[in-house]
Amino acid sequence: MGKAVGIIGGGYAGLCAAAHLAIAGHRVTVFEAETQLCTHSSGRNAAMFRHLEPTPALVRAAQRSRAIVDGWCGDRSWLAPRGALYVADRPSALAPFVAAARAAGLRVDERTGPAVAAGQPWAQGGARGQGLFVPDDGVMDIHAMQAAARAVAKAHGARFLMHTRALEVTARAGRVDGVRAGTEQVPADIVVNAAGAWAGPLCAPLGAPLPLAPLRRHLVLLAVGPGVSRPDGPALWALDDDECYVRPEGRGVLASPGDEAVSAPCLPVPDPDALDALAVRLARLAPGLAEARVQRHWACLRTFAADRQPVLGPDPRVPGLFVLAGLGGHGMTLGAALGADLAASVDGAAVEPAWATARLTRKGGLSAVA
Numbered sequence: 001m002g003k004a005v006g007i008i009g010g011g012y013a014g015l016c017a018a019a020h021l022a023i024a025g026h027r028v029t030v031f032e033a034e035t036q037l038c039t040h041s042s043g044r045n046a047a048m049f050r051h052l053e054p055t056p057a058l059v060r061a062a063q064r065s066r067a068i069v070d071g072w073c074g075d076r077s078w079l080a081p082r083g084a085l086y087v088a089d090r091p092s093a094l095a096p097f098v099a100a101a102r103a104a105g106l107r108v109d110e111r112t113g114p115a116v117a118a119g120q121p122w123a124q125g126g127a128r129g130q131g132l133f134v135p136d137d138g139v140m141d142i143h144a145m146q147a148a149a150r151a152v153a154k155a156h157g158a159r160f161l162m163h164t165r166a167l168e169v170t171a172r173a174g175r176v177d178g179v180r181a182g183t184e185q186v187p188a189d190i191v192v193n194a195a196g197a198w199a200g201p202l203c204a205p206l207g208a209p210l211p212l213a214p215l216r217r218h219l220v221l222l223a224v225g226p227g228v229s230r231p232d233g234p235a236l237w238a239l240d241d242d243e244c245y246v247r248p249e250g251r252g253v254l255a256s257p258g259d260e261a262v263s264a265p266c267l268p269v270p271d272p273d274a275l276d277a278l279a280v281r282l283a284r285l286a287p288g289l290a291e292a293r294v295q296r297h298w299a300c301l302r303t304f305a306a307d308r309q310p311v312l313g314p315d316p317r318v319p320g321l322f323v324l325a326g327l328g329g330h331g332m333t334l335g336a337a338l339g340a341d342l343a344a345s346v347d348g349a350a351v352e353p354a355w356a357t358a359r360l361t362r363k364g365g366l367s368a369v370a
């Protein structure tokens, strides 16, 4: 007999958790404060499917996600396999990524010197001497992915309560027993905190705050005119201190200055200074885009734990409370696999130790947010 599971948050994390939990036979209710699913980070991100991560477990999670989303979508049409070229000044900046890729069996092509920019017209004249090409990276159709996850969840009986903010996770005798939303009390054996930027304070009244920081980041849509190389080919991503990336988007280019500013949970207002920061970083990363014109820019939040690993599984402080949060800058890539791990943990499976919530309460564990 499945359990009654309330999931707070209808972003991609909550959707993936809902799909896996419903498949496993649980009775799932998703609470989403907005009138549409995936209104916040899950609908406003760069849509890059990036396998390259600093630990083998995260690389494997990307590989697992790809297989799961293939199944939910019925084919691979959700992912345009453009490849991605990661660049840095020093080999040490790329070394952990190379090691993790090799351990996880991910195809990567290491490059140095003039070969770094081969096949990437925007990078010609760029200053970085180290490169790593990942042929299997690509651009996601995030709307198709979200629709597929939702359809799977619904087909297995999940219900979605839209425009319904969860006001409180309730407990009886120290154990979770439901979710209060407006005047309604929805009973639940299990509650999953998948509230994205709102996840940190959500369960503080129960004695279970999460040490997470929402960090604002900008995205900028650039129009490329005559004299600028055609937007084609792989994404280009500088991984050192002045992080910055660009990728083709329709007839233009999507770029980010790689900025990070601590924010309250909200829909952030874009800061025009981000455009100056982008111009400086682009001049070094992709001199070929110097003349590109800004069409539109926006900002949204990436939410991190201090160690920048996901936070996943049962919260040891409150029986019945589970977490799927801290998905940072890769929640669209990793969401399907992390949702599977969350669902497995509800049924008693162990969680990857680096992601487990136990590190929240361990002495010397996560206390501050970077």
Ligand SMILES: Cc1cc2nc3c(=O)[nH]c(=O)nc-3n(C[C@H](O)[C@H](O)[C@H](O)COP(=O)(O)OP(=O)(O)OC[C@H]3O[C@@H](n4cnc5c(N)ncnc54)[C@H](O)[C@@H]3O)c2cc1C
Pocket: 008, 009, 010, 011, 012, 013, 014, 031, 032, 033, 034, 037, 038, 039, 040, 041, 042, 043, 044, 045, 046, 047, 048, 049, 050, 164, 165, 166, 167, 194, 195, 196, 197, 198, 202, 217, 218, 219, 256, 299, 300, 301, 302, 324, 325, 326, 327, 328, 329, 330, 331, 332, 333, 334
């Ligand atoms: C600029 C930028 C670029 C990015 N690019 C990429 C990328 O290229 N590739 C990639 O893989 N990832 C990328 N990401 C990261 C990715 O977008 C996030 O990791 C992912 O969307 C997080 O999903 P989520 O469901 O945890 O959060 P969200 O999408 O924010 O969803 C949380 C939901 O919870 C709801 N909620 C909150 N509180 C309550 C409540 N009390 N009751 C009911 N509902 C509530 C909110 O309304 C929201 O809909 C990017 C992020 C940013 C900011």
